[in-house]
Amino acid sequence: MKTKTLKSNNHDIFFKFKTNGHRLTAPRKAIITILSNTNNHPSVEEIYMEVHKQYPSIGITTVYRTLDLLVNWGLVHKFDFGEGKSRYELIEHPNGLGHHHHLICVNCKKIINYTDFINDEIELFQKLETRLSNKYNFKIKHHIVEFYGICEECINK
Amino acid sequence: MKTKTLKSNNHDIFFKFKTNGHRLTAPRKAIITILSNTNNHPSVEEIYMEVHKQYPSIGITTVYRTLDLLVNWGLVHKFDFGEGKSRYELIEHPNGLGHHHHLICVNCKKIINYTDFINDEIELFQKLETRLSNKYNFKIKHHIVEFYGICEECINK
């Protein structure tokens, strides 16, 4: 599902790797492919396990290194939901496929993604980004929005 | 400066401690007071150092524990800016004094706070919170907004 989109994304990133003077190696391809094929925010451990299935020789150090690289280029976002470990996700087109905001339960740590933005929301963020970019001379690449509170199950408990 | 506001905040929190069946101890008072007196997002280390000036006997474990408690009650927000350690901040009235959003440079990790919200922004967030609360049956306590990108200095370099 969504094969075309994913392939073209990979292609873009692969290309960017090369034009930035970095080498496009098997481990890197594997990690990017895994990120392309998930809608979640996998942790390093999860990515490592998945990579390991196909390429058992790839070490977890390389997973860390590759993710770092992708984060520094603004291709991947590093999330931190207070679990004591980071989670990673490809940044696609800001308002495009895959972009979402979060509801996070401060009690059970559950994360709800929502993607059904209201029109005002998308418009406002575009306006905001323009305004902030100009005011602070800051080149905005992406944003995150997180609402913290108590989820349904934790309230009824 | 802002002494009145801060004092009344402390009072509220102190009261909440008691009514929740927790004991109001000197370490807890000290930690809350420090959080009240800063506009930053101090780390555990920073809070500990500050507490230590007045009460050298208070251990860092207690700082961790107290902050955890405050976070679980929705009184304090725990931030994570990808530095490998958490930062903490009192949650006051959502649109009141002290609430702000962030611009974060993915290159140098600098954090810019902005508090000059446009009206649309405040309105939208109220609307959003209502909508999301209803749809997901989620009791929202507060939100964070972070724009990631490259700051002025890092662009010109």
Next chain:
DNA sequence: TTTCTTATTGATAATGATTATCATTTTCTT
């Protein structure tokens, strides 16, 4: 106020994610 129950504390050790090191291997250029 004094006593008693129980929450809280602080020192220490343990954990777990992430980072540094370094010899070896792989890429890509020439």
Next chain:
DNA sequence: AAGAAAATGATAATCATTATCAATAAGAAA
């Protein structure tokens, strides 16, 4: 095919946070 430089992986090191547990202090009851 050869060489320079980047990338890798195993291992050890680091550092924030958490668990443990005996000692202490807060607040309720007498």
